[in-house]
Amino acid sequence: MSQGGMFYNILSLGVPFSVALLLASLGEMFNQRAGVFNLGCDGIMCMGAFLAFLPPYFLKAGALAAYGNVLGLAAAVAAGVLLGLLFALVTVTFRADQGIAGIGLQMLGWGLAGTLFRHYIGGVTGVPGMSAWAIPGLARIPFLGGVLFNHNLMVYFAFLMVPASWYLLFKTPWGLKVRAVGTAPRAADSMGINVNRVRYQALMLGGAMAGLGGAYLSLCQARMFADDLVAGRGFIAVALVYFGRWNPVGILGGALLFSFAQTLQLSIQVGGIKFPYEFAVMLPYVLVILVLSLARQARMRGPAQLGIPFNREMRY
């Protein structure tokens, strides 16, 4: 394999590889911008992956088979919104400790997906998943065409979500509200913003996006479901929010960095340099710790009230 070929492979594989992280991480960005640290992201991704897998699996031969993927995505979004609501109830209304509650939500989502999977499906089975759709014209651009414009629709959607999230967060009244309740909830409150309602909305949006991230894993990336399909990607997504400094563009960079590191390692192995499989699996997790250690400066610029519940009646 020539060097250019390997480079091309890393890029064209790395771009779709980043999508699950990108979607979940953009969602988590909205949560954190609104002041809620949602570690349950991983559990939401598990449920999203499982529920997205169900419709295409059961409709395989039926008349509705063509809609399997669409129904799956809808189910994943619905599950994400519901789990986001549950997390909002616990952390916003009941004002519970967000870190511990997040671990609870992660166990709940992970366990529930595994329980239902084992009961209704049992073994590993594949689904057809979503096929690539080359953008006419653009896909024929040499090199770039294959890297950017020859993927399934979810990839395009995820990359369009980057500018869309940026616009939503920085250029719309709702985005301003989100940033306000995460930075100065008391001031937002006295300006007539319902802090808790905005936090609820942000958590529902974040949940929906985490659900979609999970759905991408089962429908597009692995085209099957397994207990450990998500494998902590939800936690990596949370870390990427720090790395990206709560900014969609930074998060895109982080997600790409992660997936390129993954594909680079894959192609090094394919290229004949062997190192133990376990160390390859370990790589992203080590990278997260490194990234978090280096993101010290970034944390100063994070939402000031991140992780602190808002109590309207409390006086300081």
Next chain:
Amino acid sequence: MNKFKLGYGAGVILLAILAAAGAGALVLTAVGASPIATYVTIFTGPLKDLFGVTEILVRAVPLILVALGIAISFRSGIINIGAEGQMLMGILAATAVALALPGLPHGLLLPLVLLAGALGGGLWAGIAGILRARLGVNEILSTVMLNYIAAQLYTFLLRGPMIDPGELETGSGTPQSMRLPHSAWLGRLVPGTRLHTGLLLALVLAVVVYFLLWRTTWGFRLRAAGAEAKAARYAGISVERSLVVAMVLSGAFAGLAGAVELTGVHHRAIENISSGYGFSGIVVALFGALHPAGIVPAAVFFGLLLVGADMTQRSAGVPANMILVLQGVIILVIVSAKMYLNNAYAQERVRRLLARLAPAKSQGGLS
């Protein structure tokens, strides 16, 4: 008023239990099991014979140890989610020591092995502690990542350098270490069962943790740093140092739990040896109100739950992952209920609501 306070607390706890049991029932119905029958099996099945009872205690031992460590970390203001990985590192260290020094007498080797386990877990947790204290790295994220890394290291070592040579000869290649020498085994408490002397060790350590944290200046410093870091710093306590100390100690308990499980039950390092104790331990610690006196009964209760869940998997075909769902729900319910238990404001609101609903009664009994 006092009577009302008690009733209020009991009401919150009752609601919490109902919420958790209700959520569990929903999931059980979804997998086609009868919730009541399943709950009955879970809570009475293991109590039917001596073996079942000892099995509960066998599960309770690692739960107590892990939960004690988690209580230390939570009380000191640093959240350790990494007990699962710390257990694995403890098991690796303990196995290595036991296999390297097979000639030592029982009285010397066993303590050494247990100590190695604690050291392995403590050092692994120390990474997260130092990262938090020095670089402000969120310890929840770093401990979760360290879990994944430890799991990979563990399988790598069991499949490669530490694999039982016998497995390679027979060609079955099961990833497991050699059997530990008998001098590294914990004794049996009840002959014919798996219950081992690790239970006594866990109970003793529960008392030790109580004294360390609540009866010494050193423990007071840790708890002060956890309760209010700013005030503690103002009082001259090095908050950063106590974060690291608490994390190392917490990991040491998890590592010890791994070593006890190794020397007491399995006698060799195998895959899935930690079987989720690291996560269940978090639930046990929270359920036991982060206090040794609560943790011991909570661990027995969750031991019952774990054994019962295994039984329902066999008898009713309910997947054992179900326990993970229950644990997640219990965590959510506990952290929610906690905000209402000591909340004078919510209490007052409930009191007024009750007074409005039954004006005559409140004047007589509750005021």
